[in-house]
Amino acid sequence: MRIPEETIDRIRQSADIIDVISDYVSLKKRGQNWIACCPFHNEKTPSFNVSPARQIYKCFGCGKAGDPVRFVMDIENIGYPEALRHLAKKYGIEVAEEQLTPDELIKQNERESLFIVLNFAKDYYHKHLLTTDEGQSIGLSYFRERGFLDNTVQAFELGFSPDQWDALLQEAGKRGYRAELLEKAGLIVAKEGGKTYDRFRGRVIFPIHNVSGRVIAFGARILKADKNQPKYLNSPETEVYHKSQVLYGIFQAKNAIRQDDICYLTEGYTDVISLHQAGIKNVVASSGTSLTIEQIRLISRFTQNVTILYDGDAAGIKAALRGLDMVLEEGLNVSVATFPDGDDPDSYVRKVGAEAFRNYLSKNANDFISFKTGILLKDAGDNPFKRAEIITEIIQSISKIPDPIKRQVFFQKTARQLQVDEQTLISESNRMVLNQQKQQLRPQPDRPASSNRASGPSSMPDEVAGILTDFPVETAPAENRVIESRSSQKPSPLANQEEECIRLLINYGAHELEPDISVCHYMLSELGSMEFVTPVFNEMLTEIREGFLAQEIRTADYFLRHRNPDFQHRAIGLVTVRHQLSENWQKHEIYVPTEVDKLADAAFSNILRLKKLVAEQQMREIKQQISQATDPAESDRLMLEYMHFKKVDMEISRLLGTVIS
Template sequence: MRIPEETIDRIRQSADIIDVVSDYVSLKKRGQNWIACCPFHNEKTPSFNVSPARQIYKCFGCGKAGDPVRFVMDIENIGYPEALRHLAKKYGIEVAEEQLTPDELIKQNERESLFIVLNFAKEFYHSHLLTSDEGKSIGLSYFRERGFLDNTVESFELGYSSDQWDALLQEAIRRGYRPELLEKAGLILSKEGGKTYDRFRGRVIFPIHNVSGRVIAFGARILKTDKNQPKYINSPETEVYHKSQVLYGIFQAKNAIRQEDICYLTEGYTDVLSLHQAGIKNVVASSGTSLTIEQIRLISRFTQNVTILYDGDAAGIKAALRGLDMVLEEGLNVSVATFPDGDDPDSYVRKVGAETFKKYLSQHSNDFITFKTDILLKDAGDNPFKRAEIISEVIQSISKIPDPIKRQVFFQKTARQLQVDEQTLISESNRMVLTQQKQQLKQQQDKATNQRPASMPEELTEILNDFSVEGPATERRTSDPQNRQTRSPLSYQEEECVRLLVNYGAHELEPDISVCHYMLSELGAMEFVTPVFNEMLKEIRDGFLANEIRTADYFLQHQNQEYQHQTIGLVTVRHQLSENWLKHEIYVPTEVDKLADAAFTNILRLKKLVAEQRMRDIKQLIGQATDPAESDRLMVEYMHYKKVDIEIGRLLGTVIS
């Protein structure tokens, strides 16, 4: 269904890039822009740059770039119309579309259809909890007994599933939803013979939301005693739900995590509900699964500080410790807190209240290394062999920490705790790291050896020869300026030329002589070899002929998405000048101050590379010529370009062979 253009314009005007990105990533201000670790690829040093002035984002690591709508499309993995609807909902903009039937909604696309049917199920379970006699007497009574108030039930959209075999299925069919879609969403099951029934029956329902608040799965707890039934069951993996990438409560907690700059990580649904209700809103749960690297990276979008809350089960804690080194590897600051025997976060906060709970955490939280060392030392006692094993295990954990300063601090602290020499710990750590690096190198070499062909095929040799330095220019052209392995030096200079034009085209070098006027005059009729830059150059020339200087704003609003993507990369500056220079009254020239020189140098380098390429082409033609007159003519042309090349090299100050 098409969204009216005026509505699209209103959505785009309302959507603020900082506001939109902050729903998913914790941004930090740096100069005019904001930075963060990129949510699209794994990194420990921020390379994700957001510009509020231009309303764009750009990652210098993976190359992702765009505006608020593109960001939502990329982060949610949804289409353009769905991204617009998402933003419209966020900013309270009514999207005037015709009412679609369930079948028409399903036909839009399967992924969106899964969200639709999951949302239907959420509303069905929630309504059943609040309005049906069975829901109120069983489900709502259970939540009341656990102390959950109405606002908690509403915030987390809790529900109840009837004890009937197919209550959800029948209601879904009545509303026009197909059973196949319900099954793909994990809401119903099929038996042999074609009989279908609800997956969740006679259970309280905990909807699981993604970061943007859409329901993607459910957890369900049985309330009656039945040894043949598991206490909790969860939705299966679907196209929209991958349990290793999801944390329960992240949607409700993300803003609090960002504001408090710490995330409390628990194990169960009710832990999250109780702490949230007590006012400790920066809490999420791994929903009973072992902590995964994807979940850790999800937390790191909003904070670098994590406190893991365990109950008093010693065996469970020891098992969990083995998987926490990966949290250290991601650079997070990890602390651990345990509760008295018989208590978990849910029961303890209900017993003592929010203030006492927070005070307890401040007094009983230890950094992960110290906590792990204490736990293991208690087991080892005075046994020297076990103590030696513990030292090795703790060193291995410290070695995972990427920050060298943090590693040094932990070596000092752990040496005192274990009563061993600090240098011994560091030496052993270096040995472990070196051994691991050697193993990784050997694995890479073995893999390369196994993949290397016994002899290079003749066809491949011919292709490689075509791409040699002496090959024709047309063979080395690339339409992908982001592909660093195939780009020619000429392509980089073409990119620099377009960058200067889109950033500074309207800037005057002299009265009535703009950068655009100067560079286009010097380029003449020259065409670029990189298609996207050649097309952008043509757009700029066309504009100049119509007395219009087309700069970044023109291309950022262009319908051609490739123009938009390239322009974002050309206008986004990765590094900004520190304010300390101005504070100490040290003047550092900006690019604008040196603009005339930059434009002049770029034109010279472009012409030099074109001359060099032309000389290579002429040499090849001379080798193929059979007519002496043609050879002489080509030699004269070659010497002309050689003189041009030498003269430009002299102006640039480069070394000439």
């Protein structure tokens, strides 16, 4: 189903790149742009760059780039129409589409269909909680006993499943949803023999949302005593739900986490809901599962500070602590807090209130290393062998911390706590850190070398200028060039210069070198009819030429809005600058020339290098023809051609200041 063009334009104009990305990542301002750790790959040093002026993003680590629509497509793993609908919903834009039946919606996209049917189930459970006698007397009564207010029930979209075998299945059938889709979404269970029934029956329902707020799964708690039924029942793994990658409450908490710059991590659904209702909204839960590396990285999108709230016994806490070294390894600042008199976060906040709860955490939350050391020392007592084991385990934890300054601080504090020599701890850690660094060491991907923009004179010798028109380069067929481009790991020198040429044209094409002579006019005149070897650059050059003939200079904005994703991706890479000039230079009145100041030299140099590479290519081809020639006259003609290109090559080398040609 097609979305009207005017609606697409309205969505694109309304979607702000900072606003959209901030829903998923905590951005920090740097100069005119914003930076963050990339959400698409694991990194500890920010290389994800967002430009509000151009409404684009680019990661210099993994290469991901695009506009707000592309970001939603990549982060949510959805298609172009679904991303547009997502942004339309975010900005309150009505998408006037033809009304489809449920069956047609299902056929449109299976992954999107899972979201549709899960949203239907959420609405069904929520409505049953609020409007039926069973839901109100059992489910709503339970929530009110827990102290949940009506607006809290609405905020978390809580529900209740009827105590019947197939109530949801029957209602879904009336709406046109197929049983096989319900099974894929984890809503029903199909047994051998054809028996099918609802997964959740007679339980209060906790919908689980992803970061963008879409329901992806459910947690359900039984309220009656039944030894044959588990107390909590969760959705199985599906195409849209992977429990190791999800934190309960992250959608409701993400803005508060970013604002307060700290995340409280609990174990259960009710802990999150009670704290949220009390005004402590920067809280999420691991939903009873062991904390995973994916969940840690999800938190790190919004803050580097985590306080883990434990409500278990000493044995349970010790078991959990041994799995938390990976939090340190990700560079997060981790603290731990427990509660008195057997309380959990839910019961304690209801007992003392939000203000006292915060005060308690500020006084009783310990850094992870000190907390772990204290817990383990209690068990060891005066036993020297157990104490030695504990020291080794603590050193291993500290060695996981990537920041050397933080490691040093923890060694000083731990040495006092353990009453051992600090240097002993450091020496043992050095050995561990060295081994750790060797394991983590990975070869860095090759990157194209930036072209050297040498300065040159403002005019070009005739024999150099004529090389492209007198001896046009015969390029390989497009299909061959595509294969060559994909198979090669490093771009050729010619591809680098082609890229530099397009970069200059789209960034500075409208800039005047002299009155009435723009960069675009000058470079296109010098290129003549030359075709580029790299397909995408050749296609972009063709569009620039077409625009120039129509008296239009097609710069970066043209390609950033282009429907061709290859053009858009290349343009983003060519306009995004990773490093910005420090304002301190201007503060101290130190003038640093910009690229615009050297633009004439840059354009001249690029044209020279392109022509030099063309001359070198022609010489290689002529030498091969000479070696195969049998006619002396043909050999003489080829030799004259070769000498011409050799002369051109030497002249360009002189202009570029290259000593060795």
